[in-house]
Amino acid sequence: MSGLADPITLAGSEVTIPALGVGTWAWGDRSTWGMGGYDAALDEGTITEAFEASVDGGATFFDTAEVYGSGRSEQIIGQILAADPERAAKVQIATKFMPMPWKLDVRRSLMASLRASLDRLGLPAVDLYQIHGPVSLRGQGALADALADAHAAGLVRAVGVSNYSVRETRSMAAKLAERGLSLATNQIEFSLLRRIPETGGLIAACAELGVVPLAYSPIGQGRLTGKYSTTNKPQGRRNFSDHPMEVVEDVVAVLRRVGEAQGGKTPSQVALNWLMAKGAVPIPGAKNRAQAVENAGALGWSLTAEQVAELDRAALVKVGGLAGLKTRMWQHG
Numbered sequence: 001m002s003g004l005a006d007p008i009t010l011a012g013s014e015v016t017i018p019a020l021g022v023g024t025w026a027w028g029d030r031s032t033w034g035m036g037g038y039d040a041a042l043d044e045g046t047i048t049e050a051f052e053a054s055v056d057g058g059a060t061f062f063d064t065a066e067v068y069g070s071g072r073s074e075q076i077i078g079q080i081l082a083a084d085p086e087r088a089a090k091v092q093i094a095t096k097f098m099p100m101p102w103k104l105d106v107r108r109s110l111m112a113s114l115r116a117s118l119d120r121l122g123l124p125a126v127d128l129y130q131i132h133g134p135v136s137l138r139g140q141g142a143l144a145d146a147l148a149d150a151h152a153a154g155l156v157r158a159v160g161v162s163n164y165s166v167r168e169t170r171s172m173a174a175k176l177a178e179r180g181l182s183l184a185t186n187q188i189e190f191s192l193l194r195r196i197p198e199t200g201g202l203i204a205a206c207a208e209l210g211v212v213p214l215a216y217s218p219i220g221q222g223r224l225t226g227k228y229s230t231t232n233k234p235q236g237r238r239n240f241s242d243h244p245m246e247v248v249e250d251v252v253a254v255l256r257r258v259g260e261a262q263g264g265k266t267p268s269q270v271a272l273n274w275l276m277a278k279g280a281v282p283i284p285g286a287k288n289r290a291q292a293v294e295n296a297g298a299l300g301w302s303l304t305a306e307q308v309a310e311l312d313r314a315a316l317v318k319v320g321g322l323a324g325l326k327t328r329m330w331q332h333g
């Protein structure tokens with residue numbers, strides 16, 4: 001069973017990305033990740049090793065945002081790229097604009113944010129520029145105008161959105177088309193702990209529109225790796241996929257079983273491969289070399305149709321109580 005072909009061309013551009021990317025929210029972020037905040041084990045040395053192992057393993061697509069660590073994630077990526085021109089030549093970089101409601105002059109705000117991001121990244125242009133979420137008080141037309149300005153200025157090669165519903169995705173694709181642009185991506189929370197994008201029709205709509213779904217929190221913020229349990233819960237403010245660990249453990253047990261049948265793949269690798277089979281590009285966060293190597297090991301093989309179906313049955317679609325509410329709500333990330 002195979003999902004997206006590798007490499008994947010982003011609509012309206014000549015940018016190609018692999019079937020697996022890397023999320024960099026934790027790089028330089030002091031508020032969300034780790035024990036009570038910043039992860040003390042995460043320094044620029046371990047981040048650089050994660051970058052190297054990702055690129056060497058074929059995961060050359062990096063996702064960041066102006067809000068990650070208030071620009072620190074972009075800055076760290078910029079430093080790494082400047083110090084390693086050989087690997088820098090192989091990567092594709094995506095970042096995001098946060099259209100907060102008070103940014104009413106969205107064309108001017110987006111251009112200012114983009115120039116600041118490029119400055120931190122040390123790049124003349126980014127491969128993909130995304131609207132972080134549907135939080136603007138301005139309509140999709142105004143956001144499409146702002147993205148078109150950035151594209152016309154040669155500062156972005158492809159444009160995307162994040163946390164958009166089916167209706168919002170269709171609307172933005174139409175507004176961009178009026179300006180001669182294609183919507184390349186929609187970045188959404190999608191994993192075995194959140195299957196709603198598939199069951200609710202978003203993945204099908206993306207396929208119809210030629211929009212690549214980028215799956216964020218694809219291993220449930222670490223929960224699907226199998227290293228956390230009822231007695232060893234994840235630390236920090238990991239609000240995505242925040243289900244009771246008893247529920248997560250049942251899903252991990254199926255991941256382990258399928259991984260063993262696949263010749264010793266780990267739960268994370270199986271969870272990521274399942275997303276690829278669904279036509280999504282997962283962007284797991286990696287904090288160090290070992291995590292990056294393991295995640296890149298999701299590339300180059302495919303689950304069988306029976307294994308995908310077994311995982312579908314184990315995946316969470318509806319979750320009750322507070323965890324269900326939290327996982328349905330969009331939160332900044």
Ligand SMILES: NC(=O)c1ccc[n+]([C@@H]2O[C@H](COP(=O)([O-])OP(=O)(O)OC[C@H]3O[C@@H](n4cnc5c(N)ncnc54)[C@H](OP(=O)(O)O)[C@@H]3O)[C@@H](O)[C@H]2O)c1
Pocket residue numbers: 022023024025026034039063064132162163187188215216217218219220221222223225227234240268283284285286287290291292294295331332333
């Ligand atoms: N657009 C949005 O609104 C939005 C929202 C959320 C995320 N994102 C993007 O999606 C990316 C990924 O999502 P995420 O970081 O929330 O969650 P995730 O990728 O599901 O989980 C990442 C965390 O899991 C642990 N981990 C990763 N690989 C591992 C491995 N092989 N073995 C053991 N532990 C491993 C690490 O934390 P520990 O080692 O501390 O457990 C890592 O920080 C983000 O970096 C960001 O780029 C976007």
